[in-house]
Amino acid sequence: MSRVNHQIRSPRRLLVTGGAGFIGANFVHYWRDRYPEDRVIVLDALTYAGNRGNLAQLEGQDHFKFVEGNICDRTLIDNLLSSENIDTIAHFAAESHVDRSILKPGAFIETNIVGTFTLLEAFRHHWNQNNLGEEALFLHVSTDEVYGSLAPEDPAFTETTPYSPNSPYSASKAGSDHLARAYYHTYGVPTIITNCSNNYGSYQFPEKLIPLMCINILLGKPLPVYGDGQNIRDWLYVSDHCSALDIVIHQGTRGETYNIGGNNEVKNIELVTQLCQLMDELAPELPIHPAKELITFVQDRPGHDRRYAIDATKIKTELGWTPSVTVNQGLRLTVEWYLNHRSWWEPLLSAEYQAYYRRLYGNSVSA
Template identity: 75%
Template sequence: MTFSQSEQSSSQEPRRLLITGGAGFIGSNFVHHWCEHYKSDRVVVLDALTYAGNRNTLKELEGLENFRFVQGDICDRALVDNLLEEEAINTVAHFAAESHVDRSILGPDAFVRTNVVGTFTLLESFRQHWDGRGSKNSDRFLHVSTDEVYGTLGPDDHPFTETTPYAPNSPYSASKAGSDHLARAYYHTYGVPTIITNCSNNYGPYHFPEKLIPLMCINILLGKPLPVYGDGQNIRDWLYVRDHCSALDTVIHKGVPGETYNVGGNNEVKNLDLVHMLCDLMDELAPNLPVKPAKELITFVKDRPGHDRRYAIDATKIKTELGWSPSVTVEEGLRQTIEWYLTHEDWWRPLLSKEYQEYYARVYA
């Protein structure tokens, strides 16, 4: 469910959004979604353009009158203060985060700085800006988080709900848990209209190649091994990124400040089964693969430290209270994702840099 421009209240001023991390994977898809659906709203993207941020993802939007891109760090308080004031921001959609578990194991300090200190900087700046401009009922601070803060599930455990206790098991998930707690505290202490969303594993266009699905797609195209951790029986709930964007749209318009909403795709799949699905689709859709069938490339590697066995989201609350549910099955979403990567080599090929190759060798050695 999404809202069209015509469905916005005529008495509500246009939203002026600051979207942090808007050149990253989920953030950039959300930027495209918002600019498509709300053409009179102002969209300002703040992104540090670290390794996973790609300004080319937004190039078709840069000529729009209501769009602005700013390269900068969310920990830069003066920059954030100036942007909020200069652009009269009334809505923050906060995606900026270090998000890859493997990288958090190799270097946790960047995760604490960006995910915890950066979120605090944004919240504190928005609090003072919000107080100063005069709060309005439509103002929002959307904090986009992950289901990984809840830890791991057993095979028969009920999926995560909004009341599941936090039990993070990696530096990444611990840093996101910390940022969630800050967002919650700023509502209860200061009344800042924060809303938290915790989503399951996203996939789709513009996904950096270190993550499972783009990694497998690209490695198949290159005839490289497909590394599968451990026994491949870890289970994830897969959410197509454009479904996720429609959920966030719904939360901004209909969500209640101070609340948390879990967003899931209702698609629990074992990692090894997912890789087999990708191999079969690549065999079907990609001509002239170096190795065919692609499943011959599957290679089991040493398991990731602290690897959570199962994630699953119970998205009942957002469905019953806000009327949102996912529209794309994992089979449909994977097909669309593969077709995107097959037609956008000019986007992903430059990302296979020397730094990326060195990182890849460290992780999968």
Template identity: 70%
Template sequence: MHKHLLVTGGAGFIGSNFVNYWHEKHPQDKIIVLDALTYAGNRQNLINLENSPNFFFIHGDICDRPLVDNLLEAEKITTIAHFAAESHVDRSILTPSTFIQTNIIGTFTLLESFRHYWQKQNQPSAYRFLHVSTDEVYGSLKAHESAFKENTPYAPNSPYSASKAGSDHLVRAYYHTYNLPTIITNCSNNYGAYHFPEKLIPLMCINILLGKSLPVYGDGQNIRDWLYVKDHCSALDVVLNKGKEGETYNIGGNNEVKNIDLVELICQIMDEIAPNLPVKPANQLITYVKDRAGHDRRYAIDSSKLQKELGWKPKATLESGLRSTLQWYINNQQWWQPLLSTDYQKYYQQVYGTFK
């Protein structure tokens, strides 16, 4: 059966990678993107699909219930892939209210709309509500603790992760209360093309290209598990086609690395592949800054359930994924240059202080 997908947040980083991936892999499926085009959403991310007869873009808000109701009916949606979220921890510390609105109220609005629509269609078993979430809902790990599993208790530490935890609980409740065919995925830190410049990897890459300081929080020993975004998309494909409703699947890249080691590796690769860097070697630009409030020490995802039950595994190594990502930023300066706006500079100074 051909799917009719509604992809929320489909002009954002992970969402647009998923839309491009899905269109290439399943060209017969219809994709409707609903995106509010806040600062991190960008129509340029979907430019390759503009002329496709199976792709439609709607500029709108997931909190707009009548809009969502109409879309589900008019487009005969069978699958919601829900990416729309405010996702940057630093911004959640500065302005938590937008995170509560989008991540909790927005998810609730989509669930209610999908529930009524699904019930009206006589509850088709093939319909799916895929909720894309984060490993940050599980809190922080100590160095010796084993990686997060699907049954790890929730312990969110920032307004961002608390809002995602709230949305996960709603999705789970709609499965258990109404039998709505939902699936939750919790992924580790993604990286790849179309990533907004505030996030660690694109920030370091762009600052190296501009000869600016590379701000590293605290002592740089915070550990993250990095997942190449194309591997994430292939995992979501497997989950949508083979996953069981009501289940949660953790998606990780099996690439745990300290922030400072990651930044050093980015510097090495950039020294090698970027022409005419203003400062070389780039690691001279590394600058330690005051630690982030409530900064989780370590995240690590155990994705063995997904690997054993559905047969998925990541293809990229950290080195191979980083190389192709950094090369993309070098080749696509016209994509990120306009994003370094006055608002962005103001935000950057709020978070990191003033640098050269």
């Protein structure tokens, strides 16, 4: 992957929204490791998927601050941008789980659309009032799901693929993408949009596919697989995503969109089978062995997109970035992380989570 020259950059002052969530926390750790001279302010509402413990190693460090708050709170945003003299917003905060968006879409509209609008408006005024330099940036981190679903023979999504969202989640992210684009074209606000494929790695909340499978295997619980398991996703290891965002922040063209993919298209059932094999190898004293005996097919969810695939030619050609972690390498690292961090995920299996799980998959696969 391409590297940023540390010697020729000035320190940044970043506001990272959603920085206690999965991708956000990984990005904050990545950034603090590589740019310790930068000021990083994390803003997170600490909803169910936000965990301040994800940032525990950074608490008390110079140039780091955590603020609990909501991105819809304009007064709070204005105060943070002004008091911290922010020049860069890395916007991760979002409701992101498709299944939850089907059950309760209102929260997705509020956070993903209204929240993004609030941030853009605040940054627009801050940018104008303070004459921020050419390094200023509003980075809007989005998803490939805004493009809709692909048939097996269709070419992968490019930055010019028409939007065709099929769930309340992807529709809300599409709306926020359009706002970010509009603020660049209407007001000149320096925005960049990134659309990434499915991320995986450390600190991912147990409702998502890979941590759900890892944890259920360890607990000897059924592994719910939607439909026939033939849905295809492109898997991007989260550290690769962070390195891509690094390049985009430093070298990306304002007003542009960059697709970020892992070049790892895998069928869901094949992914789950591989996780079972890794668990059999790395955790031989499992409650059920071999773990694949736990695979249980469940009724498909409404509007389930069949295939996602990212064409990341643009970011490779223009910025020199390519992913460095294969799906085989990344899955092994991820399984090892969940095996070694039981104290992290066990408290997350709350009564609320159990009730949500039963509502989603039914009592036949109760966690």
